[in-house]
Amino acid sequence: MFDIQEIRSQFTILNQQVNGKPLVYLDNAATSQKPNSVLEVWNKYYTELNANVHRGIHTLSQLATEEMELSRRKVQKFINAKHDFEVIFTKGTTEGLNLIAYILTQKLKKDDEIIISYLEHHSNIVPWQLLCERTGAKLRVIPIDENGILQLDYLDQYLSEKTKVVSVNQVSNALGIVNPIEEIIAKTRKNSDAYIVIDGAQSAPHFTIDVQKMDCDFFVFSGHKMYAPMGTGILYGKQEILEDLPPFHGGGEMIATCSFDGTTYAGLPFKYEAGTPNVGGNIALGAAIDFIGKVGQSTIQNHENALLEYAQRQLLEIENLKVYGEKANRTGVVSFNLEGTGISSDVGMILDKMGIAVRTGHHCTQPIMDFFNIAGTVRASFAIYNTFEEIDSLVEGVKKAQRMLS
Numbered sequence: 001m002f003d004i005q006e007i008r009s010q011f012t013i014l015n016q017q018v019n020g021k022p023l024v025y026l027d028n029a030a031t032s033q034k035p036n037s038v039l040e041v042w043n044k045y046y047t048e049l050n051a052n053v054h055r056g057i058h059t060l061s062q063l064a065t066e067e068m069e070l071s072r073r074k075v076q077k078f079i080n081a082k083h084d085f086e087v088i089f090t091k092g093t094t095e096g097l098n099l100i101a102y103i104l105t106q107k108l109k110k111d112d113e114i115i116i117s118y119l120e121h122h123s124n125i126v127p128w129q130l131l132c133e134r135t136g137a138k139l140r141v142i143p144i145d146e147n148g149i150l151q152l153d154y155l156d157q158y159l160s161e162k163t164k165v166v167s168v169n170q171v172s173n174a175l176g177i178v179n180p181i182e183e184i185i186a187k188t189r190k191n192s193d194a195y196i197v198i199d200g201a202q203s204a205p206h207f208t209i210d211v212q213k214m215d216c217d218f219f220v221f222s223g224h225k226m227y228a229p230m231g232t233g234i235l236y237g238k239q240e241i242l243e244d245l246p247p248f249h250g251g252g253e254m255i256a257t258c259s260f261d262g263t264t265y266a267g268l269p270f271k272y273e274a275g276t277p278n279v280g281g282n283i284a285l286g287a288a289i290d291f292i293g294k295v296g297q298s299t300i301q302n303h304e305n306a307l308l309e310y311a312q313r314q315l316l317e318i319e320n321l322k323v324y325g326e327k328a329n330r331t332g333v334v335s336f337n338l339e340g341t342g343i344s345s346d347v348g349m350i351l352d353k354m355g356i357a358v359r360t361g362h363h364c365t366q367p368i369m370d371f372f373n374i375a376g377t378v379r380a381s382f383a384i385y386n387t388f389e390e391i392d393s394l395v396e397g398v399k400k401a402q403r404m405l406s
């Protein structure tokens with residue numbers, strides 16, 4: 001059914017040598033590669049359609065607008081949003097989270113509380129710290145145990161009428177841990193009126209997303225981690241919430257009328273899309289969703305889980321190798337260290353010499369590293385085009401690094 005060589009043939013970039021060895025690309029949690037179908041759509045936009053959207057009467061402008069709006073509806077279907085105007089184009093997860101934290105400013109006051117978790121990316125920490133500085137609100141952080149699993153009894157303790165925001169990721173980028181967001185959302189709804197924000201940067205590439213079933217208020221993700229170009233991303237927000245909240249950036253596109261006596265704002269989604277958007281990228285994001293649909297989300301998930309299981313089993317056979325979050329429910333990522341043999345970047349450099357691309361360091365999650373009392377980890381992360389042979393190369397590489405470093 002699933003022909004991996006056929007998939008790989010759609011990714012020209014994979015077919016090359018790095019440092020004299022076939023490229024083994026295992027840094028997909030940082031960014032995935034893009035299939036030719038996405039690059040062709042991007043190229044076609046700039047060679048045949050390029051024009052500014054929503055403002056031209058001329059044909060190219062109308063065609064570009066239609067294509068971008070078609071892409072918005074593909075995203076709507078992809079996450080099962082109720083309305084297409086609940087889908088806002090952004091440049092990525094970071095922008096989405098900052099936007100939400102900014103527009104919530106008026107809703108928070110001194111001593112209100114924002115709950116996040118220990119497993120968050122810096123982009124789901126710092127915007128909330130900034131919001132706390134603006135409003136005098138306080139940040140509370142759900143701790144983890146030695147397997148990296150969230151300790152939800154703390155959430156029970158923290159939730160109160162003071163809680164105004166709960167923001168957690170569905171999947172941790174550093175460890176690949178899948179968080180029980182259904183339970184987190186249910187507890188939050190039951191015990192507070194908080195806005196619920198889900199960082200889906202690492203779940204949208206791997207899972208079927210249903211924002212209505214999930215019942216979150218906001219869901220954000222990046223296009224570039226799911227086969228789309230960089231500089232693309234999505235902010236989903238519930239209609240009544242986005243209508244109630246103020247705009248973020250002011251400028252073109254987001255106004256209904258503008259005068260020096262006062263300006264009125266456009267309706268959704270344009271209220272949150274000031275300025276010229278990344279039209280080519282947004283259209284190509286639709287092509288990436290088509291790619292995922294064609295391969296099949298369950299095929300992607302099953303393959304990536306099989307790779308993870310295969311990688312973890314072999315890596316754990318290496319002596320003095322520790323996998324972080326070993327016993328947690330995970331997807332797409334194995335994060336590890338060779339204990340007693342130097343730092344993660346040394347391992348990463350040796351792997352690079354063998355053509356193997358992994359991420360090393362703190363993965364924009366310093367609190368997790370502090371918790372485990374380490375500077376960083378070696379992180380291998382998977383996509384649909386990775387093979388079991390590539391995992392074998394990784395394991396060989398890690399063994400070699402261990403020999404060289406000890």
Ligand SMILES: *Cc1c(COP(=O)(O)O)cnc(C)c1O
Nearest residue numbers: 092093094121123169173201222
């Ligand atoms: C990558 C990532 C982000 C930030 O995404 P950008 O594309 O860099 O804006 C936020 N959260 C998680 C979980 C991520 O993996």
